[in-house]
Amino acid sequence: MGRRLQYFSSNRTLLQWHRRLDSIVASLAVWIILILFLAPYLYLIVWSFKRPGDIQAYPPRFLSPLTVENYSQIFADVNIAFFLKNSAIVAGVTTVLSLLLAISAAYSFARFRFLGKDWLAYLFIAIMVAPLISLVYPFLVVANQIGLTDTHMGLVLFYLPWNIPFAVWMLRTFVSDVPQELEDSALVDGCTRMGAFARITAPLLIPGFFTTGVFIFIGAWNEFVIAFFLTSTKARTLPTTIDFFLTYGSFQFAPMFAAGVVSTLPIVACGLLVRRYYLTGTTAGALKG
Amino acid sequence: MESRKRKDGNGLNTADVIVKQRVGGRSFRQILPYVCLLPAFLFTVGVLLYPTLKMFHFSFLNWSFGRGYETAEWNGLQNYTWLFASPSSTLFHSLRLTLLYSGVSVVAELGIGLAVATLLNRERIFGRVIVLTGFMIPTLLMPVMVGMMWRMYMYPNGMLSYFLGLVGLKINWYTAEWAMPAVIMIEIWQFTPFFIISLFAGLRAIPDEILDAAAVDGASGWNRFWHISVPYLRPIIVVTAMIRMLWLLKSFDIVYTMFTGGPGSATEILGLSIYRALFLARDIGRSAALSVILAVLTLIVTYIFVRFIYRSREAMERSL
Structure with a gap:
């Protein structure tokens, strides 16, 4: 306030005052919108620490005492740690395999010209967007035939077709961003194409691998449809555990809040890790195609 | 070659x-x-x-869910003809709901997203990076849990009902009338930030010189927005809308956890009708035929958008 008055008293132009006001109003508006968008999730986090009796109270008890009772309940009764572990295994393996299987294709799309390139790119895009729910029953039949129902490998196998095209699509732009001249000079110095890739391009792609990997991990962690149909006990992942709290009309609010936080918070943390690339990743990945 | x-x-x-x-x-x-x-x-x-x-x-079989494959009979195109012609088929109802669901969501998300992105692109915004980071959070959340969360909030004694009650609104979301608006609202809540972030990046990419030159030539703020920013953003708008549209066409998670297609068939979008045909009607053939229809629909939309991207890119390259 003092500084603003100073601007006035030192007789600065009206334009400057106008700019200042504009920035304050716009900032305030943006922050209010952000808080509105985050409020439901923040509410979930705060309420997950409330006692079961207070959670369903109406009107909401904003100042009731906090407890970790709900968390100890989901870890003890529902054994959510087991599902956390399953989710981590499936998402982790999917991520690593997708990246490994996609990189050479991404390189091919970024660096070579070849017959049918556009059509193969279309094919990958078409696969990436193919609706999961359409293929769930055939997947179930196939998984039964080859004995992959309710296994981690079964889930991973059926996650790959969606994540590999995504990885190709993302990594291609990262490969394109590495100047061709760097590889060319390595080739001139006597490297093979493979060696040039391994020594020059691959190290520069680490941010690209990381970013793409985090996006794949988030997708696989959050995936519900395939996991819901293909797992029952041994390989069951987090998203399918909602059933536990939804038993025939009696809806258990308290553990639900805690389970919601446990299953989303690691992903939010992952997302914040690639904050800088969320922008470049989504826009560059989408635009250059 | x-x-x-x-x-x-x-x-x-x-x-x-x-x-x-x-x-x-x-x-x-x-x-x-x-x-x-x-x-x-x-x-x-x-x-x-x-x-x-x-x-x-x-999709060409008459086969009940839960019975062995040997009981399946070749049915020709009857599953398709039934879906398209039978009065008890919900195909057109589902198609209408799917288009309503994805159309309304994309348009609303685009509108709000563009407005907030423009606001974020003002000269000086306090904590812009923090705001952008914050907007990422809803888009990362597990859709099933998002559905579950809102389900709890939309109960008559839930948080949303309380806050709506404060402004004098009393909505029973669990009716055929309000179920669809409820799921659309959840979609808008979760994915508008996706539009905000990507459109903001697009706005940032517009060279300052172009806007400055227009300002010097006397173009008003609204004209600069409409005649420079929006055409410039067009490829980003199309790509973002495309990605969203494709997510929405095949969406299942949120609607499943909120209403499982109900009440009645008020939220039975295509993904849900595939599920219902399989587990409620126990008809594998019809469910597969619906799956084929959804897959074809997705492919058509993808193809249109891909053509559009190539066209708009060529147009951009020509104009540069």
Whole structure:
């Protein structure tokens, strides 16, 4: 306030005052919108620490005492740690395999010209967007035939077709961003194409691998449809555990809040890790195609 | 191949020449791109081919869920004709709901997203990076849990009902009338931030000189927005809307956890009708036929958008 008055008293132009006001109003508006968008999730986090009796109270008890009772309940009764572990295994393996299987294709799309390139790119895009729910029953039949129902490998196998095209699509732009001249000079110095890739391009792609990997991990962690149909006990992942709290009309609010936080918070943390690339990743990945 | 390259006007680059000399033949250089595609190709097309063929196959069968494959009978096109012609078929109802659901969501998200992104692009915003980071959070949340969360909030004694009650609104979301608006609202809540972030990035990418030049020429703020920013943003708008549209067409999670297609069939979008045909009507054939219809619909939308991207990119390149 003092500084603003100073601007006035030192007789600065009206334009400057106008700019200042504009920035304050716009900032305030943006922050209010952000808080509105985050409020439901923040509410979930705060309420997950409330006692079961207070959670369903109406009107909401904003100042009731906090407890970790709900968390100890989901870890003890529902054994959510087991599902956390399953989710981590499936998402982790999917991520690593997708990246490994996609990189050479991404390189091919970024660096070579070849017959049918556009059509193969279309094919990958078409696969990436193919609706999961359409293929769930055939997947179930196939998984039964080859004995992959309710296994981690079964889930991973059926996650790959969606994540590999995504990885190709993302990594291609990262490969394109590495100047061709760097590889060319390595080739001139006597490297093979493979060696040039391994020594020059691959190290520069680490941010690209990381970013793409985090996006794949988030997708696989959050995936519900395939996991819901293909797992029952041994390989069951987090998203399918909602059933536990939804038993025939009696809806258990308290553990639900805690389970919601446990299953989303690691992903939010992952997302914040690639904050800088969320922008470049989504826009560059989408635009250059 | 060779003449194609010359037509493109780029000719051979150094790397091509060197590889050609090194390996000493055209053949390896020609198949190398395809060899590189092989691992990705095997684990996508290879995994999907058989189940996809099965999906088509099942759509021609009369086969009840839970009964052995030997009970299945060849049914010809009857599943499709039933879906399109029978008065008890919910296909057109589902199609209408799917288009309503995805259309309203995309348009609302785009509108709000553009407005907030423009606001964020003002000269000085306090904590812009923090705001952008914050907007990422809803888009990362597990859709099933988002559905579950809102389900709890929308109960008569839930948080949303309380806050709506404060402003005098009393909505029973669990009615046929309000179920669809409820799920659309959840979609808008979760994915408007996606539009905000990507459109903001697009706005940032507009060179300052262009806007400044327009300002010097006397264009008003609204004119600059409408005649420079929006055309410039068009590719980003299309791509973002495309990605969203495709997510929405095949969406299942949120609607499933909120209402499982109900009450009645008020939220029975295509994904849900596939599920219901399989587990409620226990009809594998019809469910597979619906799956084929959804897959074709998705492909058509993808194709249109991909064509559009290529066109708008060419237009951009020409204009530059």
